[in-house]
Amino acid sequence: MSVLAETLLGDGRALRIVEPTAADAEAICGLIREAFGNRPVVDPPPPALSETPEGVIAALAGGFGVLALVDDQPAGVVIVSVDGPMAGIHRVSVRPQYQRQGIASALVEVAIELLTLRGTSGVELVAREEFPQVVSWWRRHGFVEVARQGTSLTLARQLPVRLAAPTAEDTQAIGRRLARVLRAGDVVIASGDLGAGKTTLTQGIGAGLEVAGSIISPTFVLSRVHPSTVGGPALVHVDAYRLGSAAELEDLDLDVSLDDSVTLVEWGAGVAEGLAEDYLEVDIRRTLDPADDTRWIFLTPIGERWTSVRAELEAL
Ligand SMILES: Nc1ncnc2c1ncn2[C@@H]1O[C@H](COP(=O)(O)OP(=O)(O)OP(=O)(O)O)[C@@H](O)[C@H]1O
Ligand SMILES: [Mg+2]
Numbered sequence: 078m079s080v081l082a083e084t085l086l087g088d089g090r091a092l093r094i095v096e097p098t099a100a101d102a103e104a105i106c107g108l109i110r111e112a113f114g115n116r117p118v119v120d121p122p123p124p125a126l127s128e129t130p131e132g133v134i135a136a137l138a139g140g141f142g143v144l145a146l147v148d149d150q151p152a153g154v155v156i157v158s159v160d161g162p163m164a165g166i167h168r169v170s171v172r173p174q175y176q177r178q179g180i181a182s183a184l185v186e187v188a189i190e191l192l193t194l195r196g197t198s199g200v201e202l203v204a205r206e207e208f209p210q211v212v213s214w215w216r217r218h219g220f221v222e223v224a225r226q227g228t229s230l231t232l233a234r235q236l237p238v239r240l241a242a243p244t245a246e247d248t249q250a251i252g253r254r255l256a257r258v259l260r261a262g263d264v265v266i267a268s269g270d271l272g273a274g275k276t277t278l279t280q281g282i283g284a285g286l287e288v289a290g291s292i293i294s295p296t297f298v299l300s301r302v303h304p305s306t307v308g309g310p311a312l313v314h315v316d317a318y319r320l321g322s323a324a325e326l327e328d329l330d331l332d333v334s335l336d337d338s339v340t341l342v343e344w345g346a347g348v349a350e351g352l353a354e355d356y357l358e359v360d361i362r363r364t365l366d367p368a369d370d371t372r373w374i375f376l377t378p379i380g381e382r383w384t385s386v387r388a389e390l391e392a393l
Contacts, residue, residue: 081143081187086178090148094187097144097154102133104151105142109133112153112170119207119228125168136167143188145171145180155184157192157200164192166202185218193236193375198387201233237360237375238390248274248361248372252281254393258386259286259339261310264353266345269361274372275343278361279314286339288312294343300329302338311338318344326352355380357390 078101082094097105106128113125136142136156145153153171157164166188171180192200202220204212206228220232242248259265259282267275276294283292288303292314300315313334320326326348334340335352342349350356358377363369376393378384 078144081191082183084183086147086180088178092152092180092183093146093149094183095144095146097137097142099134099137101142101144101151102130102137105133105144105154105156106130108151108154108172109168109170111172113168115173117207119205123205125170128168140164141191143184143191145175145184147175147180153180153184155181155188157188159192159195159197162196162198164197164200166200169202181214182218189234189236193239196239196391197236199233199235201231203229204232206230235378235384235387237358237377238387238393240374240376240393242274242372242374244370245274245277248277248374249281249284251374251393252278252283253285255390256282256285258389258393259310261337261339262335262353263310263339263382264335264349264356265339265341265359266349266356267341267343267359267361268346269359269372270363273361273363274374275359275361278359278374279312279341279343282339282341283312283314286310286312302334313338313340315340315342315349316344317342317348320344320348353380355382357383 078095078097080093080095084092086092109125109128113123136158140156140158143155144151152175155169156167158167169181189200204215206212212230215232220234222230223233224231240251242251269275276292280292283303286309287305287307288311289306290303292303294316299320300313303312303314305311311334317326340352356379358379360375362373364371376390378387378390
């Protein structure tokens with residue numbers, strides 16, 4: 078059992094998240110049956126109610142499990158199936174006495190992180206419409222409905238493409254290559270802490286698009302338009318750091334130039350999603366080692382425009 082994450086629960090107890098092995102199948106099976114048996118009855122009953130240790134062993138072999146231990150006792154589990162570039166989340170189970178402490182969220186987050194590291198492009202699951210709170214829980218975790226059969230909804234979420242940029246020049250070079258994928262009407266929403274490298278990436282994009290004017294953190298102006306020098310789209314560079322809401326962003330009258338420019342919004346998460354139905358989400362993160370300048374750049378394609386160019390993003 079390898080330890081994947083460790084944290085403390087609100088009540089001070091230790092939560093350890095581990096990758097289980099076939100030896101844990103019996104305990105996992107009991108946990109799944111207990112969690113699903115505690116839910117209101119639905120018709121048809123979920124297959125999880127008739128889970129067996131053999132079924133768990135087969136499921137672990139077709140992907141992996143993520144098991145939560147509270148003070149070393151099994152408290153929750155998620156089983157992930159992996160099928161080429163796609164993955165499925167199954168049997169999300171938390172024993173009744175451990176519920177409402179964020180254990181399911183922690184399990185799903187770890188599962189999604191592992192899938193991102195493997196380069197998986199998307200993840201799906203089935204949720205029952207009879208449990209609207211469960212469906213909205215998945216929506217809060219970024220899942221959207223993609224299909225339905227009876228009362229079973231298929232919910233899916235795109236996973237980010239992960240790129241490493243050891244130096245600021247590498248981040249700029251990724252921006253330059255990303256510019257080749259960008260076209261008029263595109264919206265890029267960048268997030269990441271102060272000094273993460275959002276402006277540095279934008280400088281690369283500006284160089285790649287061949288736009289005029291130097292790209293700097295737009296601290297005093299909220300947005301700056303960089304016209305193309307080669308007859309291509311302009312770059313609209315917005316800093317939403319001091320914008321409190323989407324309404325304030327709309328007050329900038331960005332719409333006038335949205336269709337014929339590339340719009341990049343720094344600090345745009347939670348503010349700029351309304352600008353377009355399809356957008357590229359960019360999240361830049363440092364490593365845990367302060368002596369290491371490497372940035373991890375996560376690109377999440379949202380909508381058809383971006384999912385259709387996922388392979389190009391992976392090749393950046
Ligand atoms: N691998 C790297 N990628 C990007 N920037 C790096 C890297 N290594 C070091 N740096 C430095 O980190 C700083 C990033 O600053 P930048 O202004 O791009 O961040 P930002 O995310 O736009 O910050 P703010 O939130 O203040 O706008 C720059 O000084 C850059 O030279
Ligand atoms: Mg900046």
